Amino acid sequence: MSGGVDSSVAAGLLARQGHDVIGLSMQLYDHSARAESTQSNRDVTFGSCCTLDDLRDARRVAGAIGIPHYIVNFERQFQEHVVSDFVREYAAGRTPIPCVHCNGDLKFASLVERAQAFDAEAVATGHYAQVEFDAATRRYLLKRGADARKDQSYFLFTLSQAQLARARFPVGALDKAAVREEARRLGLSVAEKHESQEICFVASGEHSAFVGRRAEMPSGIIRDREGRVLGRHDGVHRFTIGQRKGLGLAAGIPLYVVDIDAASASVTVGPKDALDRDALTASGVNWISGEIPAGPVRASARIRYRHREAPATVTALDVDRARVVFDEPQTAVTPGQAVVFYDGEVVLGGGWID
Amino acid sequence: MRAYFDHNATTPPAPEVVEAVVRALRDDFGNPSSVHHFGQRAKALLDEARTDVAALIGAEPAEIVFTSGGTEADNLALRGAAEAIESASSRRQLIASSIEHEAVLNTVKALGRRGWTVTLLPVDATGIVTPGSLAAAVTDQTALVSVMHANNEIGTIQPIADLAAIAHAHGALFHTDAVQSAAKIPLSVGTLGIDLLAISAHKFNGPKGAGALWIRRGTRLVSTMTGGKHERSRRGGTENVPGIAGMGVAARLARTKLASDAVRIASLRDRLETAVLARVPGAAVNGALTPRVPNTTNISFEGIEAESLLIALDLEGFAVSTGSACSSGTLEPSHVLRAMGLPTHRTQNSIRFSLGYGNDEAQVDALAAKLPVVVEKLRLLVRR
Numbered sequence: 001m002s003g004g005v006d007s008s009v010a011a012g013l014l015a016r017q018g019h020d021v022i023g024l025s026m027q028l029y030d031h032s033a034r035a036e037s038t039q040s041n042r043d044v045t046f047g048s049c050c051t052l053d054d055l056r057d058a059r060r061v062a063g064a065i066g067i068p069h070y071i072v073n074f075e076r077q078f079q080e081h082v083v084s085d086f087v088r089e090y091a092a093g094r095t096p097i098p099c100v101h102c103n104g105d106l107k108f109a110s111l112v113e114r115a116q117a118f119d120a121e122a123v124a125t126g127h128y129a130q131v132e133f134d135a136a137t138r139r140y141l142l143k144r145g146a147d148a149r150k151d152q153s154y155f156l157f158t159l160s161q162a163q164l165a166r167a168r169f170p171v172g173a174l175d176k177a178a179v180r181e182e183a184r185r186l187g188l189s190v191a192e193k194h195e196s197q198e199i200c201f202v203a204s205g206e207h208s209a210f211v212g213r214r215a216e217m218p219s220g221i222i223r224d225r226e227g228r229v230l231g232r233h234d235g236v237h238r239f240t241i242g243q244r245k246g247l248g249l250a251a252g253i254p255l256y257v258v259d260i261d262a263a264s265a266s267v268t269v270g271p272k273d274a275l276d277r278d279a280l281t282a283s284g285v286n287w288i289s290g291e292i293p294a295g296p297v298r299a300s301a302r303i304r305y306r307h308r309e310a311p312a313t314v315t316a317l318d319v320d321r322a323r324v325v326f327d328e329p330q331t332a333v334t335p336g337q338a339v340v341f342y343d344g345e346v347v348l349g350g351g352w353i354d
Numbered sequence: 355m356r357a358y359f360d361h362n363a364t365t366p367p368a369p370e371v372v373e374a375v376v377r378a379l380r381d382d383f384g385n386p387s388s389v390h391h392f393g394q395r396a397k398a399l400l401d402e403a404r405t406d407v408a409a410l411i412g413a414e415p416a417e418i419v420f421t422s423g424g425t426e427a428d429n430l431a432l433r434g435a436a437e438a439i440e441s442a443s444s445r446r447q448l449i450a451s452s453i454e455h456e457a458v459l460n461t462v463k464a465l466g467r468r469g470w471t472v473t474l475l476p477v478d479a480t481g482i483v484t485p486g487s488l489a490a491a492v493t494d495q496t497a498l499v500s501v502m503h504a505n506n507e508i509g510t511i512q513p514i515a516d517l518a519a520i521a522h523a524h525g526a527l528f529h530t531d532a533v534q535s536a537a538k539i540p541l542s543v544g545t546l547g548i549d550l551l552a553i554s555a556h557k558f559n560g561p562k563g564a565g566a567l568w569i570r571r572g573t574r575l576v577s578t579m580t581g582g583k584h585e586r587s588r589r590g591g592t593e594n595v596p597g598i599a600g601m602g603v604a605a606r607l608a609r610t611k612l613a614s615d616a617v618r619i620a621s622l623r624d625r626l627e628t629a630v631l632a633r634v635p636g637a638a639v640n641g642a643l644t645p646r647v648p649n650t651t652n653i654s655f656e657g658i659e660a661e662s663l664l665i666a667l668d669l670e671g672f673a674v675s676t677g678s679a680c681s682s683g684t685l686e687p688s689h690v691l692r693a694m695g696l697p698t699h700r701t702q703n704s705i706r707f708s709l710g711y712g713n714d715e716a717q718v719d720a721l722a723a724k725l726p727v728v729v730e731k732l733r734l735l736v737r738r
Contacts, residue, residue, distance in 0.1 A: 022669065068668065068669065070665045070668075072661060072665070073661060113735055114662060114665075116735055117662050117665075117666055117731060117732050117735050118665060118666055118669055119669075
């Protein structure tokens with residue numbers, strides 16, 4: 001229970017269906033450290049989710065629906081699995097999605113373990129996604145949330161069959177308006193609460209400062225594709241593929257980041273069409289069914305959360321790598337982001353873009 | 355069944371206390387500083403409570419200053435004495451034990467940032483501050499020594515009289531935080547030979563929001579809550595009459611029942627401790643078994659996380675805590691267990707069971723039967 005409307009309604013719906021519900025909120029960093037922070041010590045600046053206010057909201061919701069509520073401390077796991085990966089990825093010139101690790105390594109790993117200790121058979125979250133047991137194949141299917149605009153299945157592509165067996169997404173079949181309506185019907189104080197959009201542990205626009213405090217980031221050059229030096233920068237973690245703003249370059253045509261090389265600390269820029277790619281390879285690939293396809297698979301592939309999926313052919317290269325060839329070139333294929341393969345409503349799998 | 359084993363966090367108020375609070379709130383709403391009838395009735399409640407609280411600790415009523423609780427009493431003692439000494443002498447050293455409650459620890463640290471030299475005394479492996487360690491730390495620069503009477507996490511009782519004698523031999527004041535010992539063991543400020551003592555009503559079946567600082571007559575203290583001439587100008591602000599009235603009743607009840615309750619609660623605590631040690635492999639008591647307040651035991655369970663055990667027990671209906679209630683929500687290893695030199699894992703797998711007058715043998719036996727099952731389940735999960 002993050003204190004947001006989605007997980008609140010998820011808990012409320014389960015309780016109303018007669019389930020024995022235990023509310024758990026994850027404490028991911030030390031709030032007292034934040035309270036004691038001063039202007040000169042910005043190192044503890046975090047974003048907007050899971051703050052003390054959110055924990056209070058979660059507590060109030062649990063009280064309103066009449067379930068016990070506990071805060072479980074996952075500071076260590078969050079640091080190990082989410083924050084350090086986030087820093088490492090940016091330092092390597094990639095653009096990470098920490099939410100995927102938080103789902104796969106915390107919510108559906110550490111939290112599931114805790115839940116088992118409390119005799120809970122499953123862990124429910126407020127994700128807009130759906131799990132279905134396919135009797136024919138005796139496998140769990142991960143499907144999109146019913147609300148296409150809110151669908152969060154993209155962030156859940158790492159889940160294994162064992163994890164899906166214990167996952168429940170009570171709001172996955174609803175759209176956001178229905179969730180808010182449900183919150184009002186349940187009398188929950190968070191019904192009108194704004195959603196958090198940015199990464200929960202980094203304040204909006206602060207990610208490069210966050211990374212810069214945790215990793216030694218050498219300065220380097222910005223060059224064009226022909227190797228001409230156009231400017232300098234204070235670290236590759238400040239850039240992402242397709243970025244146009246904040247380059248500090250004066251050029252006749254709009255220039256975009258087309259390549260980031262952390263080893264030489266160089267950022268390459270080029271015109272918009274230089275961002276187009278017709279294929280990518282992905283690592284850390286997870287196939288939801290648990291079976292690696294023997295041949296090429298037709299799928300629609302999504303290369304970032306807000307991407308209009310594109311028809312593609314996906315071929316497994318080995319146990320956890322795959323090649324994705326798009327029918328049409330795609331713009332700004334970004335290393336570190338996830339590519340997720342769909343067959344209609346069903347998530348086939350996904351991986352990390354190399 | 356729900357059973358409450360967290361009396362060091364707070365206690366259920368006695369029915370007589372609830373009565374007294376409600377009566378004061380409803381019937382005696384006057385401001386005790388007012389001259390008229392209504393004020394006089396409220397003032398009478400304060401006088402009565404002051405007498406009862408003083409009697410609980412063997413003090414004179416005029417030496418009692420009511421506060422909002424133990425934390426404020428500790429703050430008034432330390433900050434009030436420090437400010438008085440700043441203008442009266444050149445002594446600038448404060449000594450406190452390393453296992454004090456945060457109310458003392460963070461207050462001396464705050465004074466440390468204001469230029470005071472702060473020395474924290476070590477404890478031995480059983481959680482006791484030895485007179486030798488104080489003798490080694492105290493100097494003619496020492497202004498005040500603060501050592502808690504009984505520790506909130508492990509219940510060990512400190513040799514306050516010996517420690518106070520050493521402090522006095524060097525001309526220093528001696529404060530003790532007696533929040534966890536008052537009403538659990540007989541307490542006499544005269545016997546202890548101290549200057550300042552803090553207590554809190556809700557730790558002995560009184561209401562929250564009421565506490566007291568005992569200030570030995572003649573001890574110089576500057577008010578930290580400046581305001582009107584309340585509490586003989588030592589603590590400004592209209593008194594919390596309902597809370598204080600409840601505190602007085604709680605103190606009176608404690609005095610009359612202390613001896614018999616202590617024996618009964620100690621036997622329940624020992625029953626629990628014996629059963630847990632016998633039935634749960636890898637369980638060990640933290641801290642000295644004696645001298646210890648009769649209601650507390652702190653037990654480490656090898657191979658588990660205390661946070662999970664606490665939640666699992668609560669879901670089974672047993673309320674316990676991991677160390678101090680004031681540090682829950684953090685995974686900071688207990689500063690008390692750490693100061694005792696326990697290895698890190700033992701500072702993170704310990705549970706405090708603190709009993710009170712509502713507990714009985716059936717509850718203790720039910721808890722002792724459930725614990726081995728829950729601990730074993732948690733261990734299986736950790737191993738996988």
